[in-house]
Amino acid sequence: MEVSFSKEIExxxxxxxxxxxxxxxxxxxxxxxxxxxxxxxxxxxxxxxHLLDVMVQAKELVAGLGVHVEACSNEASAAAxxxxxxxxxxxxxxxxxxxxxxxxxxxxxxxxxxxxxxxGVLMVIGEDYGEGASVVQERTHAYAMKSTLLLLxxxxxLQTMVDLVGHxxxxxxASNMPAMMELRIRACHVRGSFTCKDNRxxxxxxxxxxxxxxxxxxxxxxxxxxxxxxxxxxxxxxLPAARRYIVEHGLNELHEGRHxxxxxxxxxxIAPALxxxxxxxxxxxxxxxxxxxxxxxxxxxxxxxxxxxxxxxGKRAVLVVEEGSPEYIEHEIGSHLRRHDxxxxxxxxxxxxxxxxxxxxxxMKALLGFVSRYLPQQNVQPVASLLAATDxxxxxxxxxxDAALPARPPGFCIGCPERPVFSAIKLAxxxxxxxxxxxxxxxxxxxxxxxxxxxxxxxxxxxxLASRAGVSPVMQRRVLSIMGDGGFWHNGLLxxxxxxxxxxxxxxxxxxxxxxxxxxxxxxxxxxPGKGTKQQATDKLASLTASDRxxxxxxAGLGVQWLRTVHSYRVxxxxxxxxxxxxxxxxxxxxxxxxxxxxxxxxxxxxxxLASLLAKGERVLRVKYGVxxxxxxxxxxxxRLSGCPTxxxxxxxDPLKVDPVATVIDGCVGCGLCGENxxxxxxxxxxxxxxxxxxxxxxxxLADQLRRLALRLxxxx
Ligand code: SF4
Ligand code: SF4
Numbered sequence: 011m012e013v014s015f016s017k018e019i020e021x022x023x024x025x026x027x028x029x030x031x032x033x034x035x036x037x038x039x040x041x042x043x044x045x046x047x048x049x050x051x052x053x054x055x056x057x058x059x060h061l062l063d064v065m066v067q068a069k070e071l072v073a074g075l076g077v078h079v080e081a082c083s084n085e086a087s088a089a090a091x092x093x094x095x096x097x098x099x100x101x102x103x104x105x106x107x108x109x110x111x112x113x114x115x116x117x118x119x120x121x122x123x124x125x126x127x128x129x130g131v132l133m134v135i136g137e138d139y140g141e142g143a144s145v146v147q148e149r150t151h152a153y154a155m156k157s158t159l160l161l162l163x164x165x166x167x168l169q170t171m172v173d174l175v176g177h178x179x180x181x182x183x184a185s186n187m188p189a190m191m192e193l194r195i196r197a198c199h200v201r202g203s204f205t206c207k208d209n210r211x212x213x214x215x216x217x218x219x220x221x222x223x224x225x226x227x228x229x230x231x232x233x234x235x236x237x238x239x240x241x242x243x244x245x246x247x248x249l250p251a252a253r254r255y256i257v258e259h260g261l262n263e264l265h266e267g268r269h270x271x272x273x274x275x276x277x278x279x280i281a282p283a284l285x286x287x288x289x290x291x292x293x294x295x296x297x298x299x300x301x302x303x304x305x306x307x308x309x310x311x312x313x314x315x316x317x318x319x320x321x322x323x324g325k326r327a328v329l330v331v332e333e334g335s336p337e338y339i340e341h342e343i344g345s346h347l348r349r350h351d352x353x354x355x356x357x358x359x360x361x362x363x364x365x366x367x368x369x370x371x372x373x374m375k376a377l378l379g380f381v382s383r384y385l386p387q388q389n390v391q392p393v394a395s396l397l398a399a400t401d402x403x404x405x406x407x408x409x410x411x412d413a414a415l416p417a418r419p420p421g422f423c424i425g426c427p428e429r430p431v432f433s434a435i436k437l438a439x440x441x442x443x444x445x446x447x448x449x450x451x452x453x454x455x456x457x458x459x460x461x462x463x464x465x466x467x468x469x470x471x472x473x474x475l476a477s478r479a480g481v482s483p484v485m486q487r488r489v490l491s492i493m494g495d496g497g498f499w500h501n502g503l504l505x506x507x508x509x510x511x512x513x514x515x516x517x518x519x520x521x522x523x524x525x526x527x528x529x530x531x532x533x534x535x536x537x538x539p540g541k542g543t544k545q546q547a548t549d550k551l552a553s554l555t556a557s558d559r560x561x562x563x564x565x566a567g568l569g570v571q572w573l574r575t576v577h578s579y580r581v582x583x584x585x586x587x588x589x590x591x592x593x594x595x596x597x598x599x600x601x602x603x604x605x606x607x608x609x610x611x612x613x614x615x616x617x618x619x620l621a622s623l624l625a626k627g628e629r630v631l632r633v634k635y636g637v638x639x640x641x642x643x644x645x646x647x648x649x650r651l652s653g654c655p656t657x658x659x660x661x662x663x664d665p666l667k668v669d670p671v672a673t674v675i676d677g678c679v680g681c682g683l684c685g686e687n688x689x690x691x692x693x694x695x696x697x698x699x700x701x702x703x704x705x706x707x708x709x710x711x712l713a714d715q716l717r718r719l720a721l722r723l724x725x726x727x
Pocket of ligand 1: 421422423425426427428453524528529608609610611
């Protein structure tokens with residue numbers, strides 16, 4: 011990874027009394043060091059990638075504290091790492107993106123939660139839900155309930171979040187329950203400040219290791235008959251201990267309000283949106299003071315039945331503001347009210363949207379019904395008018411458009427090495443016919459959008475080859491499975507390759523070997539070449555990935571017999587290899603490695619290097635592509651085969667032609683795909699290649715002058 015987090019790392023060194031300024035996720039990272047963790051692990055994924063990225067680069071700092079940092083191969087290995095805290099009084103933290111990461115980790119989590127932990131355990135979970143989310147929309151809450159895990163949902167204010175990290179470890183130790191802290195996208199990126207404490211060196215650590223292992227204790231194994239006792243312990247001892255901790259330390263916030271006969275129970279992470287909505291009704295101020303009593307649940311599992319009942323006691327109605335579906339918290343609160351024989355009316359999803367992010371606007375709509383019904387003296391007209399005006403503005407904007415606005419889906423970066431491969435797949439399909447494409451998680455899933463629209467299913471990270479196992483036998487043509495190198499190491503090697511080989515499947519797998527887990531932030535993987543090779547690759551502007559054969563060697567070692575490596579940008583060669591894989595009489599697993607370094611990461615390395623050459627007055631050559639207006643016939647076949655953002659349209663300069671012509675705008679990184687596509691698909695010859703030379707040598711200047719002179723002679727102005 012070429013991005014440097016040196017500024018962030020500086021923030022991690024702040025000591026007692028100093029003030030941290032920055033993002034929520036970095037504050038959590040600092041809080042881990044203040045809590046005396048012995049080990050930190052995880053698997054990258056938005057919105058929590060930053061935690062692990064910073065930790066991996068902060069090696070010197072964390073090593074000084076004796077903290078071990080592990081970039082795990084997937085979330086299951088991260089969850090399994092927490093097993094250290096079952097026997098030993100060591101605190102550990104891991105991080106991943108949920109819900110998908112929690113799904114991957116589920117087995118280890120259940121086996122961790124059953125015996126319970128001695129040292130405090132905290133999983134920092136990126137709750138990738140709502141606007142901007144990139145995964146299936148489900149709730150992590152279900153895992154907390156089923157495996158008996160603590161679930162914290164802190165109010166997104168930095169001091170609160172940091173304090174709750176400390177409490178999460180302590181509560182985990184008090185209850186023997188592993189803790190999860192869910193952080194929504196906005197909570198990770200909220201900015202603020204908090205007063206730091208010194209980083210804490212753990213008692214047991216890499217600097218002061220234990221002399222002997224713990225004694226054998228069958229009761230700490232998630233194995234029968236211990237598991238039967240564990241189930242009982244969870245209910246009889248751990249949950250009550252957690253509830254005691256929550257009450258004794260006031261983790262859930264109780265705010266009184268002048269309208270004492272109604273109240274709102276809200277997840278901590280949603281509290282700011284609720285307060286903003288209440289503010290519109292004149293029921294809260296800008297500083298978070300509410301006229302309605304609030305119970306802010308910074309711990310959403312377990313709930314404390316007595317706390318809920320005490321809050322509801324004497325109130326005519328309580329509204330539960332809970333995001334997503336099913337409404338687990340509301341259901342549980344309903345049970346507690348019944349068990350306490352309270353007649354308080356309970357509202358929640360009857361007023362709030364069942365699905366989607368709870369924005370201030372969505373909460374305002376729900377509050378309109380709640381406030382009108384229970385506080386009829388409150389003038390809700392301004393809010394009703396505001397909501398109506400917003401709706402009207404939306405409708406008005408929509409009606410003014412001649413047609414729906416074009417979708418702006420995410421796409422490959424300019425010059426991405428994966429784009430040419432999808433061009434090649436399109437071309438191959440011209441010959442072999444349409445094929446079922448088992449897609450995967452990663453940048454390559456952008457090919458499910460226009461202009462490629464390739465991909466019939468996505469079953470999880472690294473699961474494409476496994477997901478075609480049921481399709482292949484019932485399909486006349488072979489199925490094409492696509493996977494990135496990130497997905498290959500995360501899961502695909504075992505779930506897909508091993509299974510296909512073991513079963514002797516007639517399958518085709520295409521692996522993008524771009525050198526990183528690009529979609530999660532270009533983190534390094536086991537097949538990422540080292541720094542020296544990267545520097546070499548820059549100097550020669552050669553392909554980085556070619557120097558590493560880890561994937562090829564692994565596949566060969568496992569017994570893959572049909573293996574081809576093709577440079578991603580060689581469209582015609584790639585088309586031919588895909589065609590061969592899909593039609594060869596060889597009936598086993600066929601693997602194509604598409605080799606080409608992630609362009610984003612490459613540019614991060616190449617640009618500063620080129621800038622340094624220019625600064626020294628040295629010669630720099632850049633390649634760019636262009637389209638000759640006179641030759642372009644305006645059929646735009648090149649765009650349907652590329653989708654590069656810098657290959658676009660402009661008005662036809664010929665007054666006799668109406669179709670816009672193709673053009674290459676600034677930003678082209680000269681990846682060569684335009685030329686490759688024109689050649690492989692036998693497109694019109696309108697593309698040209700330009701070499702831009704900065705700081706040219708004397709003979710280049712002379713050649714240029716001669717050429718200009720010749721042009722003037724044959725083409726006078
Ligand atoms: S990050 Fe890399 S692999 Fe992903 S789209 Fe951009 S260039 Fe392609
Ligand atoms: S050569 Fe073509 S595909 Fe490559 S960056 Fe330039 S315009 Fe885009």
